[in-house]
Amino acid sequence: MTSIFKLMGCASALGLAISGAANAQETGPFGHSSNGLSFPFAAAIAKGFADAAAEVGAEAIILDSQGDVLKQTNDIDDLLAQGVVGISVLPNDSVVATAWADKAAAAGVPFVASAGQVGDPTTRPIDDVYEGMAALVTQHEVTAGHQIGLLAAKLLDDDKTAKVAVIEGAAGYAEVGLRTEGFEAGMKEAGQPYEIVAAQPGDWTSEKGESACQNILASNPDVDLFFNQADDMVVGCARAVDAAGSDALLLGFGGSKLAIQAIKDGAVDGTVCYKPEEIGRLSFNVLHDIATGTADHTEEFVTYETPAVTIDNIDLCVGQW
Incomplete structure (x- = not known):
């Protein structure tokens, strides 16, 4: 038709x-x-x-x-x-x-x-x-967050307390709290010690994700992992991490075409597929x-x-x- x-x-x-x-x-x-x-x-x-x-x-x-x-x-x-x-x-x-x-x-x-x-x-x-x-x-936002938390724990060194930064979505969205809730539950279930040293909104966009990661790296250059609550933001965050010469792991959320390609290119470490x-x-x-x-x-x-x-x-x- x-x-x-x-x-x-x-x-x-x-x-x-x-x-x-x-x-x-x-x-x-x-x-x-x-x-x-x-x-x-x-x-x-x-x-x-x-x-x-x-x-x-x-x-x-x-x-x-x-x-x-x-x-x-x-x-x-x-x-x-x-x-x-x-x-x-x-x-x-x-x-x-x-x-x-x-x-x-x-x-x-x-x-x-x-x-x-x-x-x-x-x-x-x-x-x-x-x-x-x-x-x-x-x-299921909490379940997906849990999956990415388990993945983070698998990628991190569990012999030390990981310094984690969260790049959140925009205020007013239920997903912001639910994804972090699931992420933390996954980390705890895996027995990965961690500390959330910073959290800033990236408003779901690549540009603001990059800016948020730049700001966090300026005050926390030894961040071990960035948990980005959307793939657009992780692509932007990857630019900031690369520019700063940081070794931070990068996890996204959503399975976007850009993030999938970034994983294949080695710029991003993982995501959860929506x-x-x-x-x-x-x-x-x-x-x-x-x-x-x-x-x-x-x-x-x-x-x-x-x-x-x-x-x-x-x-x-x-x-x-």
Whole structure:
């Protein structure tokens, strides 16, 4: 089937519609609100969502909030006004997203969170899906952090206390605390003594990751390992480490194409492999199941395997973003 791509204007956002054969509930429209399509990971989720819709001849409306919480609130209103039969959201703010889930539930529209928790991450376990939602579709952030912590322990010298620096994502994202929680649990389980000597935000980007690592190396030149909470940041951090002549190990998070290549080139030591297109695809499938009556989904936690990889097993990770 050939899909037709067209630009759709709306009051608060520019959307991309992917159209197939029309057939009421089964063909949508289905909506996806992204936290920002300029982020490769978020764009890959949207691609997976749109591709899954196209495969069954359904229409997908993809809206880009461009990192703006207020704009994303308006995007949810726009999707509901357009009569979508299901909504998937990669939220900018986990707590604010509860209002969007409540609004969708009140309208009788199934709501799925994609790769981002809904609810206060400091009080709600990641697999405790917010009330009334159809599903949370994501990698298990704590489990993935645990895997990268075990990998870090394997690479480090356990005869001394390792000096670890954490390059965090952006404030407001549930993933920041969850990934560090898992990382520390993995290090402790492996019996690796460590001290987190510094933590700075890299805001998920290569440039800010590089800057954060430069700042940390200036005051902590003997850092043994940088745990970067996203692969874009580890690629930037690798530049800072190289420029400083540091021997620090570099671990990323996410399995991006750039990080996979950096591991193959010897610039980065490892990462944990995420599959954002699979998140988008699974999110659409949940909504499509409900729309077609194929299956019911209520407050489900849907996830997939996320292996830690180094140069020794890098073929396990095919970069999707």
